[in-house]
Amino acid sequence: MHRRPTRVLAVSAATLTALSMAACASSDREETSAGGGESSGGTFVFGAAGDPTMFDPAFATDGESFRVTRQIYEGLLTNEEGSADLAPSLAESYEASEDGLTYTFDLRDDVTFHDGTPFNAEAVCFNFERWYNFEGLAASPAASEYYQNNFGGFASTPDVPSLYAGCEATDEFTAEVQISQVTSRFPAVLALPSFAMQSPEALEQYDADELGGNGDALTYTEYALEHPTGTGPFRFDSWDQGNGEVTIVANEDYWGDAPGVSEIVFRSIADGNTRRQELQAGSIDGYDLVAPADYQTLEDGGFQVLPRDPFNVLYLGMNGGNVEGTNANPALQDIRVRQAIAHAIDRETIVNSLLPEGAEEAIEFVPPAVDGWTEDVTTYDYDPDLSRQLLTEAGALNTTLRFYYPTDVSRPYLPDPAAMFEVISQNLTDAGFTIEPVSLPWNPDYLDAVSAGQADLHLLGWTGDYNDAYNFIGTFFADAGGGQMKAEFGGWSDQAVFDALAAGDGEADIDARGELYAEANAAIMDFLPAVPVSHSPNALVVADDVDGLVPSPLSAEDFSTVTIGN
Structure with missing residues (x-):
């Protein structure tokens, strides 16, 4: 392991745009047509890589659920088409x-929810208060991970600080949201x-917050499964779980431009080869997570391959052993064992053989395009002999580790989980570890097990939600309560990391914030709660008669712009 030399921080134009927008606290929307009207017609069939969990986005964490809910719901803000910039x-x-603690939102006055409920400032405050007042299972990390990652505690957890401080409808279409501290988020x-x-x-009618099951296996309400109700360009129609199909239909009362198709069917096809064959046979009109080896074949066949810019990280999670009810290997608490794992991974082979052209080895958990990425971190080059030496020094040679990996899924950062597991597992075996493989279906088994801290090692990744370093490293490694990181990483605790992340998040000046995040990245790579592996581009593909689908670096495509020719 060694430090790379310091270089000047690179700040992308997108980062400057997005963060300047937040700092200036103003936004302007391009003029939109009065909206509504009929779609141009047709059904767009999209091959999804897995089943959604359900359709209440407040409780979702997986990309296939979000792919559907993005078409049904809208937020106060969105991202520019094909960009991570705010809009x-x-x-x-x-x-x-002036103090950065109160945000006044001027709302559209021509919007209704799909059930006819008016969208106004009271509805905005209802949603904020709903999130803040989650209790019981709704307040568990497995249920409301995104809220806890970004807002912190609830009304029912006063010992956990909350970013949310209140919401007031000052008139019908003006909402004031108060936060407790200045933050980049x-x-x-x-x-x-x-x-x-x-x-x-709809939330009240269908008892949306009354989750069942337990923190390891949640069950969802009628609202989340059958009655999701937003303001978006499409309305929920049906979910045929037996056949793996979700159908949404055009919202004829939509406030914006009418969708380009009258219906979208999301068909779950877990296997990438099968997705390709279904597209070639004309059974579907497009799919996501194209296998790198299929790019040329599909283009030669007249299909449109639509690459996304890389905005993600694949990592190997390690368990700190501090989560009650789990049984992590205590050897991982020795930094030499974690360093041995990091030095054992052959990232160059992974990037060259398992990932698309344009992928690169990761030296930290932030992509290079994000402000706060720095070369001045401790790096762990591939060195199996050093790994074995570190294990021997730690008295941990032949340590057995339960290595979890998912099945029946492809992710933007992990196109072939089984192949990735095989390479890394062999790397670790060569370095002197004994690997016990544990494969689980992606949703919900794998996600539930990993988020609950059941694995010694696990493969997972992250596609950025917005252009700020905290969305990566803060989501992973900030204090999740009680002086510990979240359960996925076994509740590791390192005050230097917590302090560095808090300092960066609370800094209003963009340049100073980038420097503080660089310091946080250095602290994380010294402590090594997980191992970054790669940053990888990925792509969608559509038939030659499909127009209007714009790839998003956030995997946040808007399907309302899609049209199908004859």
Whole structure:
């Protein structure tokens, strides 16, 4: 392991745009047509890589659920098409108070929810109060992970600080939201699908917050499964779980431009080869997570491959052993064992053989395009001999580790989980570890097990939600309560990391914030609660008669712009 030399921080134009927008606390939306009207017709069938969990975005964490809910719901803010930059949505503009603790949102006055409930400032405050007042299972990390990652505690957890401090409807279409501290996360988080606006009447009618099961295996309400109600360009129609199909239909009363198709069917096809064959046979019109080896074949066949810019990280999670009810290997608490794992991974082979062209080895958990990325971190080059030496020094040679990996899924950062597991597992075996493989279906088994801290090692990743370093490293490694990181990482505790993240998040000056996040990245890579592996581009593909689908670096595509030719 060694330090890379310091270089000048690179700040992307997108980062400057997004953060300047938050700092200036103002936004302007381009003029939109009065909206509504009929779609141009047709059904767009999209091959999803897995099943959604359900359709209440406040409780969702997986990409396939969000893919659907993004079409049904809208937030106060959104992202520019094909970009990570912030843009207005249900809020036409916003303004921050001088102290940065009160945000005033001017709302559109021509919007209704799908059930006819008016969208107004009272509805906005209802949603904020709903999130803040989650209790019981709704307040568990497995249920409301995004809220806890970004806002912190609830009314029912006064010992856990909360970013949310209140909401007031000062008139019908003006909402004032108070926060407890200046943060880089706000208002950018309001573009996340988790914080989309939902119909107050539908939420209450179908007892949306009355979750069942337990923290390891949640069950969801009638609202989340059958009656999701937003303001978006599409309305929920049905979910045929037996056949793996979700159908949404055009919202004829939509306030914006009418959708380009009258119906979208999301068909779950877990296997990438099968998705390709279904597209070639004309059974579907497009799919996501194209296998790198299929790019040329599909293009030669007349299909349109639509690459996304890389904005993600794949990592190997390690368990700190501090989560009650779990049984992590205590050897991982020795920094030499964690360093041995990091030095054992052959990132170069992974990038060259398992990932698309344009992928790169990760030296930290932030992509290079994000302000706060720095070369001045401790790096862990591939060195199996050093790994074995570190294990021997720690008295941990032949340590057995339960290595979890998912099945029946492809992710933007992990196109072939089984192949990735095989390479890393062999790397670790060569370095002197004994690996016990544990494979689980992605949703909900794998996600539930990993988020609850059941694994010694696990493969997972993250596609950025907005253009700020905290969305990566803060989501992973900030104090999640009680002086510990979240359960996924076994509740590791390192005050230097917590302090560095808090300092960066609370800094209003963009340049100073980038320097503080660089310091946080250095502290994280010294402590090593997990191992970053790669940053990888990925792509969608559509048939030659499909137009209007714009790839998003956030995997946040808006399907309302899609049209299908003859």
